[in-house]
Amino acid sequence: MRRRPLTALAATGTALVLSACGLTSVSEHSAEGGSGPYPLTVENCGADVTFAAAPERVVLLKSAAVPSLAALGVLDRVTARAGEYPRAYYDDATWAALEEVPALTGKTDTSGHLLVSKEVVIEQEPDLVLGEVDNLSRETLAAAGIPLVEEPAMCAEGLAEPGFDDVVAQLETYGRIFDRTEAAAAASAELEQRVAALTAAPAADRRTAAVLYPTVGGGVTYAYGTRSMAHPILEAAGLDNVFADTDERVFEVTPEELVGRDPDVLILLHSAGDPEAVVEAVTTLPGAASIAAVRDGELMPLLFNYVEPPTPLAVDGLEQVRGRFGS
The missing domain is CATH 3.40.50.1980 (Nitrogenase molybdenum iron protein domain)
Known part of the structure; x- marks a missing residue:
């Protein structure tokens, strides 16, 4: 389509x-x-x-x-x-x-x-x-x-x-x-x-990113592919989704897969509570220290509805992502 x-x-x-x-x-x-x-x-x-x-x-x-x-x-x-x-x-x-x-x-x-x-x-x-x-x-x-x-x-x-x-x-x-x-x-x-005002101009040196929903307290980490609103938000913010080859909305991702994709930026979704808890849930994953985003401190907790589903809050989400990571 x-x-x-x-x-x-x-x-x-x-x-x-x-x-x-x-x-x-x-x-x-x-x-x-x-x-x-x-x-x-x-x-x-x-x-x-x-x-x-x-x-x-x-x-x-x-x-x-x-x-x-x-x-x-x-x-x-x-x-x-x-x-x-x-x-x-x-x-x-x-x-x-x-x-x-x-x-x-x-x-x-x-x-x-x-x-x-x-x-x-x-x-x-x-x-x-x-x-x-x-x-x-x-x-x-x-x-x-x-x-x-x-x-x-x-x-x-x-x-x-x-x-x-x-x-x-x-x-x-x-x-x-x-x-x-x-x-x-x-x-x-x-x-x-x-x-239109928030959409980044094409650039040759775009950074890579992943949008995740970590399970606080241990458990499954979820990532978002091209059937999620996360994908166009990243694109508009001037970032390349490391899961752009995944034709799914949301799916489980292992620590090994995340390390292998090595995103420059991590956007960490949560529904409520302490945003630092989702940061800890990712930074304590096995091998997380070798991920560029973790190593460079490029992690952004973000409330879930700023990304999913497509509502006016997704435009606010784009504004926040672009403000933090956009060119």
């Missing part, structure tokens, strides 16, 4: 196909005697999701959609949230709005996945749930008449070639779901301008 220019995603009519992001507006017709684009059906993770009206009671099971909802001015539609929402992601106004939203639970399993019961979510009477979790599937919610929308990159099939255009595409999809297309267009234009 060829990478599309960002500007190619501006809406040109009432039906817009967003094939690369996996979330497609397949029907957009005004109901007789109604207003707006409803009923509206979108395809998400291979399932049709229909809205009779703009959602008014939204439950968040993941934090990824927050920047888009804030940009559209619909964060006040969120009536409950679950999971972790690190303060660093948000400006003061967004954080103040989030603090007003009741928190259902922050409980997670040993791998960091949210644990929330069906009953707790259904009790909120949501007309939209954003983010799918392992023990509360789309099918379970559909049986209760509750639609779910997941970030396309987090669907089982993922994205074949993630990029900043997917940030714009998903933002514009939320704009249609909430009947905020003008706000989505304005926010998308601003994001496009920021990405």
